[in-house]
Amino acid sequence: MNIMFLLIGASLLAAMVFLFLFIWAVKSGQYDDTYTPSVRILFDDDPVSETIHEKESAEPDVNKEIDLQPDKKNSN
Amino acid sequence: MEIQQFNYDNKTVKYFIMATMIWGAVALIVGLLIALQLAFPAFNLGLEFTTFGRTRPVHTNAVIFAFIGNAMFAGIYYSLQRVLKARLFNDVLSKIHFWGWQIIIVLAAVSLLAGYTSGKEYAELEWPIDLLIAVIWVTFGWNMIGTILKRRVKHIYASVWWYLATFLGVAVLHIVNSIEIPFSFFKSYPVYAGAQDAVVQWWYGHNAVAFFLTTPWLGLMYYYLPKASNRPIYSYQLSIVHFWTLIFLYMWSGPHHLLYQALPDWVQALGVTFSIMLIAPSWGGMINGLLTLRGAWDKVRDNAELKFMVVALTAYGMATFEGPMMSLKSVNAISHFTDWTIAHTHIAGMGWNGGLIFGMFYWLVPKLFRTPLYSKKMANTHFWLATLGILMFAIPLYWAAITQWLMLREYTPNGLLAYPNFLETTIQIIPMYHARILGGVLFFAGFLLFFYNMIKTIQAGNLVDNEATEAPVLTDPSARKYGESFHRLIERKGVIFAVLVFIALIIGGAVEIIPMLNIESNIPKIASVTPYTPLELAGRDVYISNGCYNCHSQQVRPIRAETDRYGEYSKIGEFVYDHPFQWGSRRTGPDLARAGYIGSSTYKTAIWHYNHFTKPKEINPQTIMPAYPWLAKNVVNLDQIPVKIRVMQTLGVPYPKDYDKKAVADYREQAQKIVDELKISGVNIAADKEVIAMIAYLHKLGRDISPSKKK
Numbered sequence: 001m002n003i004m005f006l007l008i009g010a011s012l013l014a015a016m017v018f019l020f021l022f023i024w025a026v027k028s029g030q031y032d033d034t035y036t037p038s039v040r041i042l043f044d045d046d047p048v049s050e051t052i053h054e055k056e057s058a059e060p061d062v063n064k065e066i067d068l069q070p071d072k073k074n075s076n
Numbered sequence: 077m078e079i080q081q082f083n084y085d086n087k088t089v090k091y092f093i094m095a096t097m098i099w100g101a102v103a104l105i106v107g108l109l110i111a112l113q114l115a116f117p118a119f120n121l122g123l124e125f126t127t128f129g130r131t132r133p134v135h136t137n138a139v140i141f142a143f144i145g146n147a148m149f150a151g152i153y154y155s156l157q158r159v160l161k162a163r164l165f166n167d168v169l170s171k172i173h174f175w176g177w178q179i180i181i182v183l184a185a186v187s188l189l190a191g192y193t194s195g196k197e198y199a200e201l202e203w204p205i206d207l208l209i210a211v212i213w214v215t216f217g218w219n220m221i222g223t224i225l226k227r228r229v230k231h232i233y234a235s236v237w238w239y240l241a242t243f244l245g246v247a248v249l250h251i252v253n254s255i256e257i258p259f260s261f262f263k264s265y266p267v268y269a270g271a272q273d274a275v276v277q278w279w280y281g282h283n284a285v286a287f288f289l290t291t292p293w294l295g296l297m298y299y300y301l302p303k304a305s306n307r308p309i310y311s312y313q314l315s316i317v318h319f320w321t322l323i324f325l326y327m328w329s330g331p332h333h334l335l336y337q338a339l340p341d342w343v344q345a346l347g348v349t350f351s352i353m354l355i356a357p358s359w360g361g362m363i364n365g366l367l368t369l370r371g372a373w374d375k376v377r378d379n380a381e382l383k384f385m386v387v388a389l390t391a392y393g394m395a396t397f398e399g400p401m402m403s404l405k406s407v408n409a410i411s412h413f414t415d416w417t418i419a420h421t422h423i424a425g426m427g428w429n430g431g432l433i434f435g436m437f438y439w440l441v442p443k444l445f446r447t448p449l450y451s452k453k454m455a456n457t458h459f460w461l462a463t464l465g466i467l468m469f470a471i472p473l474y475w476a477a478i479t480q481w482l483m484l485r486e487y488t489p490n491g492l493l494a495y496p497n498f499l500e501t502t503i504q505i506i507p508m509y510h511a512r513i514l515g516g517v518l519f520f521a522g523f524l525l526f527f528y529n530m531i532k533t534i535q536a537g538n539l540v541d542n543e544a545t546e547a548p549v550l551t552d553p554s555a556r557k558y559g560e561s562f563h564r565l566i567e568r569k570g571v572i573f574a575v576l577v578f579i580a581l582i583i584g585g586a587v588e589i590i591p592m593l594n595i596e597s598n599i600p601k602i603a604s605v606t607p608y609t610p611l612e613l614a615g616r617d618v619y620i621s622n623g624c625y626n627c628h629s630q631q632v633r634p635i636r637a638e639t640d641r642y643g644e645y646s647k648i649g650e651f652v653y654d655h656p657f658q659w660g661s662r663r664t665g666p667d668l669a670r671a672g673y674i675g676s677s678t679y680k681t682a683i684w685h686y687n688h689f690t691k692p693k694e695i696n697p698q699t700i701m702p703a704y705p706w707l708a709k710n711v712v713n714l715d716q717i718p719v720k721i722r723v724m725q726t727l728g729v730p731y732p733k734d735y736d737k738k739a740v741a742d743y744r745e746q747a748q749k750i751v752d753e754l755k756i757s758g759v760n761i762a763a764d765k766e767v768i769a770m771i772a773y774l775h776k777l778g779r780d781i782s783p784s785k786k787k
Contacts, residue, residue, distance in 0.1 A: 038308035
């Protein structure tokens with residue numbers, strides 16, 4: 001049943017990726033607050049208006065958002 | 077703090093919603109058809125494309141990948157954007173994902189009906205479609221991970237973790253289970269054989285349940301249940317704990333599909349152990365969902381969407397308790413190969429997945445299309461039709477399973493099988509199949525109300541394809557800071573790093589390990605077991621193509637009632653040349669593992685097989701096996717025989733060197749013997765017909781371990 005090496009290997013690999021993600025999640029503070037996130041998703045987004053267009057073009061360009069590169073402009 | 081304005085992509089969500097409804101109708105209609113076929117063989121319509129062996133995989137694939145799959149993508153793409161406060165990563169990827177997935181579904185339906193199947197349950201699709209699935213799945217993952225990386229909320233909400241696990245899990249399962257070598261543009265043989273193939277297949281099969289029907293749906297539950305009830309999830313901590321537990325445990329439980337079968341005991345024990353442990357994280361999800369509604373049960377009374385979600389969670393709780401119980405060997409002896417498994421999967425499929433789909437849509441569609449639901453009354457009627465439909469479907473099947481099992485193991489006082497003819501046990505449970513049709517009709521009637529209600533709601537509403545919203549900028553946690561080491565950067569880019577490592581390791585691992593998996597492995601070999609002759613191999617392909625494995629197993633378990641009925645129990649060494657394995661999972665008809673063992677109850681002569689294939693009713697008036705008259709008309713493509721032999725040689729099957737050149741001559745020689753035998757009984761037929769190959773294949777099953785083997 002050599003196949004078990006492959007399957008256990010593949011399963012362990014998947015488990016290692018999950019473990020890595022878990023450690024990353026804990027270390028990066030994902031789980032520092034385990035209450036607020038459950039409430040925050042209940043708040044609805046208030047629609048600003050209709051669709052936002054980048055420019056006053058005739059056709060809305062759905063591929064683009066208003067602000068494409070937030071992190072470059074503003075570090076806080 | 078800068079506020080950014082951006083648009084949510086509602087159009088992609090809308091497309092997936094439409095696709096869900098269309099494919100849902102198709103999947104349920106095919107489901108009704110196959111339920112009818114089991115009770116009334118006339119519904120096989122006398123066509124090779126519409127017999128049960130081909131329609132059943134269409135039903136299972138349509139339900140799982142078309143109906144549930146499209147609903148899953150709709151639900152994920154809507155919630156992902158909202159919890160992460162970001163538009164879907166890339167509109168082109170969204171388009172490719174949507175249309176690619178629909179093309180896969182159409183190709184799947186056409187190719188399965190045409191008889192192109194890998195013969196592995198829930199992974200039936202052939203290699204070109206397998207490749208397409210891999211590409212589209214990566215598109216989905218790319219789109220999702222891209223969205224996660226450009227999110228505007230630092231915290232990744234619980235649901236998203238489930239979605240992420242779905243992507244990673246399905247990717248690895250699909251890749252590992254689909255490694256196959258093509259011998260034509262539509263057909264291939266899997267690299268694994270026999271017991272090895274069985275383990276890989278059910279590792280995949282069970283985890284398809286885990287990562288396609290469970291993890292995404294728990295993620296969706298964690299978004300849509302709080303939204304629909306306007307209550308935060310009961311315990312966010314529990315959602316975290318049971319997420320990590322569940323994904324770590326699921327991968328190991330696949331072998332519980334192969335208990336008492338030709339598999340080392342330790343592998344079976346491994347599967348059972350992890351299956352039992354799975355109760356804990358599974359019930360964590362159910363409890364968390366149900367307790368979210370504490371203090372809100374008055375809302376459940378009025379809201380169809382919440383009612384559906386409560387049924388979904390209850391069904392999930394039942395199915396995830398029943399599953400581990402079915403993994404116990406003594407229970408499995410009853411449930412495996414009977415309708416118990418069918419009842420179990422429908423509690424989960426109709427109750428858990430169906431309930432969540434309907435609950436989610438009754439909340440999501442009015443919200444997305446900015447209009448009240450067309451008819452609440454209709455939705456409530458749908459709820460009762462669906463719930464009663466599930467019960468009417470499952471209870472008769474549990475009944476049928478127990479009845480059939482009791483009959484199959486019943487002995488006379490003299491120590492003989494009380495019902496030596498398998499058909500008697502089938503006839504006994506036909507009334508249950510009638511009742512099951514009624515359950516299916518109720519469920520489908522409810523679906524029609526749902527369909528109408530949704531269409532009316534969508535017509536009345538108006539959806540904004542690109543819905544404007546705003547959110548504060550998230551200081552990019554992954555931006556490289558001055559003087560920072562490269563590794564720190566990689567560490568911060570956690571998700572992308574994990575995915576890269578994962579893909580690299582899986583490819584590396586597969587390339588290194590697969591060549592080791594040849595027949596010389598530590599599988600106990602049986603000296604008398606020989607590779608299939610070219611004729612038998614062609615017959616095997618006809619067997620697979622007609623989906624015979626959907627009703628006939630090839631696996632005698634070491635249980636007295638089975639060895640008395642069929643003959644010696646199956647051994648690992650018998651299957652070393654089986655690419656793919658054909659052990660089956662349900663015995664609607666008798667087991668065939670000893671069909672070539674002279675003296676066994678399932679051994680029949682060539683003329684019997686010929687008559688039984690062409691006119692089964694003349695042999696058993698009450699049989700529910702459809703007729704296969706085309707087997708006597710269709711011709712085997714002899715040009716492919718040498719290629720098949722060469723592919724098998726590549727896979728390690730020990731044919732003599734250059735055998736491919738001799739194979740067709742051998743084929744004709746062996747076929748002529750069967751033709752001559754049939755001629756004595758007054759049947760004149762050409763040697764290249766499919767039925768000749770089929771008879772040769774059936775006479776191979778179990779022959780190699782029988783004392784009458786002459787070679």
